[in-house]
Amino acid sequence: MTAAAVDAVHADEPADEGERRGGVGAGRAYALTLVITGLAGLLAAWVITLDKFHLLEDPDFSPACSLNPVVSCGNIMESDQAEAFGFPNPMLGLVTYGMVIAIGMGLLAGARHRRWFWLGLEAGTLFGVGFCTWLQYQSLYEISALCLWCCLAWVATIVMFWYTTLHNVRHGFLPAPAGVRRAFEEFHWLIPAVHIGIIGMLILTRWWDFWTG
Numbered sequence: 001m002t003a004a005a006v007d008a009v010h011a012d013e014p015a016d017e018g019e020r021r022g023g024v025g026a027g028r029a030y031a032l033t034l035v036i037t038g039l040a041g042l043l044a045a046w047v048i049t050l051d052k053f054h055l056l057e058d059p060d061f062s063p064a065c066s067l068n069p070v071v072s073c074g075n076i077m078e079s080d081q082a083e084a085f086g087f088p089n090p091m092l093g094l095v096t097y098g099m100v101i102a103i104g105m106g107l108l109a110g111a112r113h114r115r116w117f118w119l120g121l122e123a124g125t126l127f128g129v130g131f132c133t134w135l136q137y138q139s140l141y142e143i144s145a146l147c148l149w150c151c152l153a154w155v156a157t158i159v160m161f162w163y164t165t166l167h168n169v170r171h172g173f174l175p176a177p178a179g180v181r182r183a184f185e186e187f188h189w190l191i192p193a194v195h196i197g198i199i200g201m202l203i204l205t206r207w208w209d210f211w212t213g
Helices: 003-012 019-023 028-057 073-077 089-108 113-142 148-170 178-186 190-206 207-212
Strands: none
Touching: 003 113, 028 073, 028 089, 028 148, 073 113, 073 148, 089 113, 089 148, 113 148, 113 190, 148 178, 148 190
16 A cells, blocks of 8 residues: 555554654645635735734724724724734634644645644644634624734634634544544535634624615
């Protein structure tokens, strides 16, 4: 069996105890998912960071994505929530999305990691999706404005989180009944699609009068 075939098998079957001790790799699809979502998040963080610098230099600067009273990146950048940890949020994204890209590229090159690494990635993506959820609430109901680049980062983080969870459930790093694991694998696209769809519906209903007026 070729190395590629071995990787394909490992991508579809849970790892046994011996494999987990020696490290577990990932299939090409999951590795590419990390690279693509990491690039999308990094792009969003980079553009927002540049616009933040421009805004600091010129208080009258209007970001290109400030299209109307609802889609207004400038209002988001000037809010207190845009510096949740004492520095601009996208600076955190520049680091974390870059790390995700590096992990994905390593997996494409054949890297294998132990259980603690995969659980660490799970914790990191869980923090990311939790932070995005908080930002979504703040954006919709406190700031009352949307940033398109932020929305791109939200989508990227959601997809990244759910497919990392799928990987860890598939390999037994996160315990789950066999039926749940099979359902998760068969309908792997459904959960992130529903998650993103719920956010889309909240955005639609929050500004229903504006969209339909």
